[in-house]
Amino acid sequence: MRMPHLVVSVSRSPKAPAAPSARALTRLFGRALKSAGISSAFLRALCGEKSLVLDVHIVTDARMASLNAAHLKLRGPTDVLAFYMGEPDPERRAFNLGEIVVSYETAQREAAARCIPVEEELSRYCLHGFLHLLGYDDHSKRARAAMFRVQEQALRSSTR
Numbered sequence: 001m002r003m004p005h006l007v008v009s010v011s012r013s014p015k016a017p018a019a020p021s022a023r024a025l026t027r028l029f030g031r032a033l034k035s036a037g038i039s040s041a042f043l044r045a046l047c048g049e050k051s052l053v054l055d056v057h058i059v060t061d062a063r064m065a066s067l068n069a070a071h072l073k074l075r076g077p078t079d080v081l082a083f084y085m086g087e088p089d090p091e092r093r094a095f096n097l098g099e100i101v102v103s104y105e106t107a108q109r110e111a112a113a114r115c116i117p118v119e120e121e122l123s124r125y126c127l128h129g130f131l132h133l134l135g136y137d138d139h140s141k142r143a144r145a146a147m148f149r150v151q152e153q154a155l156r157s158s159t160r
Contacts, residue, residue, distance in 0.1 A: 005051040006030055007094060016058040016104040019119040020126065025056060028123055029130050032154040036134065051094035054133065056126055057101045064103040079106045080125040082132035100129030120155070127151050 006029055010022045020028070059067075061077035068074045071081065081101045089096040102125040104118070111121040131147055138144040 004095075006033075007051055007053040007092065008056060009053070010056045010058065012058040013060050013063065013104065015060075017118055017122065020123045022056075025123070025126055028127055028154060029054075031157050032127055032130060032150060033134075035153045035157070036131070036136075036150045051092075052097045053089055053092050053094040054097040054130070055099045056129075057099065058104050058122065059101055061103050061105040064101065064106070067101060077103050077106055079103055079110070080129045080132075082129035084133050098133045100126055100133070102126055102129065124151065124155060127154060 006026050008022045008026045008029065010020075010025065012018075064077040064081070065075070067081055068076065068078050071083075072078075079102065083099045083101070085096040085098040087096055088094075102122060104122060107121040107125060108118050111118040114121070128147075128151055131151060136143070136147040136150070138147050
């Protein structure tokens with residue numbers, strides 16, 4: 001069986017970096033699906049469609065802080081938020097998996113501190129959000145280890 005077709009759209013705040021692109025994220029998320037061992041049968045049962053759509057928003061710390069306060073009742077920005085939609089999208093004729101929101105300003109600071117490209121850090125945030133949409137969580141040590149294993153394996157394979 002084949003994996004469902006992924007359709008990723010990306011919106012950006014005006015000063016956000018141009019990368020990662022929707023195309024690069026689509027490839028990264030596809031690798032994560034394979035690394036996670038999630039079967040296409042499971043995904044088709046989940047969505048009942050051959051295509052999965054999701055939207056990625058690359059925003060400022062201010063916008064992220066606003067969303068963090070509104071949805072999690074937490075103060076300040078965070079790196080990534082994921083909002084599971086889990087419903088058919090008749091306009092796109094696909095299953096809307098959800099939305100991922102990442103802060104490019106947080107990614108810039110973190111990338112500089114870790115001496116890595118900001119694109120890599122943004123990709124990591126987007127992938128982390130995608131894994132949350134698939135049901136992964138990072139609330140326990142064991143769950144976090146499983147999530148990070150899939151996340152980092154997908155990121156490593158994207159640099160080869």
